[in-house]
Amino acid sequence: MPNADEAFPLEGGLDERYLIDTLVELAKVPTEVPLGTETFMEPDDPKLVHYVQQVLRPKIQSLAVYGIQDVPSNQLVMRLGEGSSDACMLVMAYTPTQHHNLMEDPFSGKIGLGTEWGYDEPCVFGQGMTQNKAHHAVMLAVLKLLTEHQAQLRGTVYFAINNEGLSSHRCTEEILKALDRKPDFGLLLLGTGLRVSLGNRGRVDINVEVRGKAVHSSAPSQGLSAIAGANEVMNRLKLVPLEGTHPILGGRHAIPYQLTFEPMAPHTLPEIARMKVDRRLLPGDDVDQAVEDVRKTIGDLSPYQVSVEKGEYMLPALVDAEHRGVQALMEAHRQVRGSEPETFHGIGTFDAGGQCSAGVPAVMYGAGGGGSFIGVDFAPVSQVIDEARVVTRTILSLVG
Numbered sequence: 001m002p003n004a005d006e007a008f009p010l011e012g013g014l015d016e017r018y019l020i021d022t023l024v025e026l027a028k029v030p031t032e033v034p035l036g037t038e039t040f041m042e043p044d045d046p047k048l049v050h051y052v053q054q055v056l057r058p059k060i061q062s063l064a065v066y067g068i069q070d071v072p073s074n075q076l077v078m079r080l081g082e083g084s085s086d087a088c089m090l091v092m093a094y095t096p097t098q099h100h101n102l103m104e105d106p107f108s109g110k111i112g113l114g115t116e117w118g119y120d121e122p123c124v125f126g127q128g129m130t131q132n133k134a135h136h137a138v139m140l141a142v143l144k145l146l147t148e149h150q151a152q153l154r155g156t157v158y159f160a161i162n163n164e165g166l167s168s169h170r171c172t173e174e175i176l177k178a179l180d181r182k183p184d185f186g187l188l189l190l191g192t193g194l195r196v197s198l199g200n201r202g203r204v205d206i207n208v209e210v211r212g213k214a215v216h217s218s219a220p221s222q223g224l225s226a227i228a229g230a231n232e233v234m235n236r237l238k239l240v241p242l243e244g245t246h247p248i249l250g251g252r253h254a255i256p257y258q259l260t261f262e263p264m265a266p267h268t269l270p271e272i273a274r275m276k277v278d279r280r281l282l283p284g285d286d287v288d289q290a291v292e293d294v295r296k297t298i299g300d301l302s303p304y305q306v307s308v309e310k311g312e313y314m315l316p317a318l319v320d321a322e323h324r325g326v327q328a329l330m331e332a333h334r335q336v337r338g339s340e341p342e343t344f345h346g347i348g349t350f351d352a353g354g355q356c357s358a359g360v361p362a363v364m365y366g367a368g369g370g371g372s373f374i375g376v377d378f379a380p381v382s383q384v385i386d387e388a389r390v391v392t393r394t395i396l397s398l399v400g
Contacts, residue, residue, distance in 0.1 A: 010396065013149050015141060016385055020111075020124070022059070023137035023384060027109035027126030029055050032097040033165060037260055040312070041096045041165030043073035048095050048163050052076060056136060056161060063144050071178045073171050076161040080146055080153055083181070087155030087399040089325065090183040090360065091142075091391065092175070093135035094190070094351070096165030097128035100370065100377035114378055119369050123378040130191025130368035134379040136161070138189060138366070138388045145392060155399030156181060162351070167205065167312045169354030176358055185325025185398060186355040187391070191368025192344075194337070194383055194390075196329060198363055199318035200346035201249050202281030202353050205311030206294050207274070208233055212304050214263060214271035225269035226261055229304040233275060240297045246282045248345050249316065254279045254294060276311065280349070283316045315353035318345075319361045325398060326363055332393035333365075336386050365390070 031051050033041045041048070052074050060068060060078060067079040100106070106127035114123035126133060139159055146153070158179060164171035176182075190197075210230050215223020237254050245251040255278045261270035279290050288310065295308040319326060321343060333341040346364075355362035367383035370376060 010145065010149050010151055010392065014145050014385070014388055014392065018144060019137055019141035019385065019388055020381060022140055023124050023134060023379070024109040024111065026055070026133045026136055027124055027129065028107050030107055031095050031132065032101065032106070032127055035101050037258060039098070040167065043075070043163035043165065043171060045165070048165070049074055051095055052161055052163065059140055060143065063140070064147050065143055069178060072174045074163050075171060075175060077175060077178060078143065078159040079156060081156040081399055082154055083156045085154040085399070088157070088181050088183045089185045089187065089395065089398050090158045090160060090179070090355070091139065091187045091189065091395070092160040092162050093139055094132050094162045094164055096163065097131050098165070099131060099373055100127045100375060102374045103127050103376055111381070114369055114380060117369060117376065117378070119380050122381045123369055124381060124384070125376065125378040127377050129377045129379040130370050134191070134367045134384050134387070135189030138384060138391060141388045142391050142395070146395070151396070151400065153395070153399050157395050157399050158183065164351055167314060169314060169351060169357070172351055172354035173358070176355070176360070183360050185323070186352070186360045186362030187325070187329065187394065188350070188352055188362055188364045189366040189387070189391070190350070190364045191366050191370065191379070192364055193368045194333065194365065194386065195342040195344055196326065196333070196363055196365050197346050197352070198321055198326070198343050199249060200316065200348060200350055200352065202285065202314050202316035203349035204279050204281060204287050204290055204313035206277040206279055206291055207309045207311045208277060208298065209307045210273040210275070210301065210304050211306070212271055215269050217267040217269050220269055223269055224303060226271055226273035227269060229301060229306070230259060230273035230275060232301065233298055233306070236298050237277065237294070241293055249282055249318065250347070252280050252282060252285070281316055283318055285316070287313050314349045314351065315357045317350070317352035317356040317362065319356065319363050323361050325361060328397040329363065329365060329390070329394045332390045332397060335393060336389045
């Protein structure tokens with residue numbers, strides 16, 4: 001049997017300088033969702049249009065990748081492979097940056113040691129490193145490697161630039177609809193610290209509005225403060241039926257994560273309270289029923305008027321560790337890193353559920369460092385290089 005390097009000689013042609021130079025360049029391009037109550041980002045936001053069409057597209061075209069397909073919502077898909085075998089996989093990375101919002105100098109693209117955060121090695125700093133920029137650089141470097149060396153791919157591999165910033169699966173649905181064949185494995189490049197995420201809970205946003213009557217704070221009895229109404233809603237949310245747990249993914253919850261009031265005026269008790277409730281979902285949960293459970297639990301809030309509406313949602317994801325694609329990814333990690341890859345099931349909600357619900361088993365994997373959730377963001381250079389090597393080997397193993 002050949003050893004790993006003999007089996008994958010193409011990997012030695014990875015252009016590491018191109019990879020890191022590209023990463024530094026991408027780090028300087030803003031794609032962040034601004035802080036504030038509006039936490040969503042439309043796919044055609046000017047930042048994303050600029051990033052996809054003026055930054056990423058020219059780089060893809062310079063690599064002599066000719067199969068570039070425009071997909072609705074400002075998205076791109078690149079196809080490689082002969083298609084002479086049925087093997088088909090999808091490699092996808094996202095553009096909106098939703099975290100590390102309080103990072104100082106977020107678009108410097110500087111390279112420095114990450115010792116302060118436990119990484120005594122060179123790292124590239126910038127907002128979006130772990131969520132998208134590192135993975136776009138990896139995607140470009142892998143495309144460069146495969147096209148320059150004219151890799152023989154009997155199957156099909158799609159590379160997709162996904163603009164999902166609305167906490168939904170709509171962008172993924174549009175990408176899957178645009179493909180001429182259904183992938184049998186999906187690899188979502190995201191900052192997992194080179195761990196393999198095999199699943200996560202789902203989530204539906206439930207939008208609650210409480211309406212009372214504004215009044216001066218000196219005479220509260222003459223009005224109906226929405227603050228008090230919102231407080232009663234939060235008390236009742238503790239009674240939402242959330243029985244049962246999943247043996248791997250854990251339990252459900254219904255937690256308010258955003259609360260705003262109108263009007264915001266001096267010494268004024270507000271008339272309207274708007275609340276976003278995070279209702280976590282487990283496999284088999286019905287989204288509409290989850291919303292109805294919250295609506296029934298809140299019930300009649302007289303003398304307040306109350307409305308409860310379904311917002312954006314993402315479905316749970318769960319992939320068998322024995323799936324052929326997962327095993328190929330894990331073996332590639334072993335060969336590149338010389339260690340057993342760690343697997344986990346995330347507590348957050350991600351877009352893997354969109355592919356899984358469409359019958360495409362999808363896992364998440366990618367380089368990532370970073371400090372706090374809202375602070376410093378960076379990617380260790382060694383992890384970025386290894387991510388590119390692992391992705392290359394996975395592709396060659398599955399469709400090569």
